[in-house]
Amino acid sequence: MTQRRKRYDRQFKVSAAKVVLSGEMTVKDLSEELGVKDSTLRRWACECEEMGGGAFPGNGPSKINKDYEIVKPEKKVEELSARARY
Template sequence: MSGEMTVKGLSGELGIKDSTLRRWAREYEETGDGAFPGNGSPKINEDHGIVRLRKKVEELGRENEVLRNLRAFLSQDHA
């Protein structure tokens, strides 16, 4: 960030693509110290969380449907 080394030189030294280093720098400039919580970028972590929550919502929807069907079945007169 201080400009002491070129992006190309630093990315070569770190063994990563210069585009990755530029993206990391941009994310750090945008969000500061909160740029890399856990082990990845906020965008990746957020996307993973959204996918996980959508799967849970689908699972709960299926469970509710089973329970509705069971309640309807049990409320019928089976004499």
């Protein structure tokens, strides 16, 4: 039987990261209280510290490859132009 992956909203992650960063509780104690792995809490704290308000933007990759976004429409235009010539 497969286990579903738990998902946490941005506010939950930020709040947990702030508790870790402030030192109010140890990572181990907070991990047990929240039911989240301690390695996950450490990662959230690092992301929050590095990215500040930009941490945990949502689903999917946090970085968008802008070059790909530009190339993709250009390729589509080339394909349509090639079809129109025939």
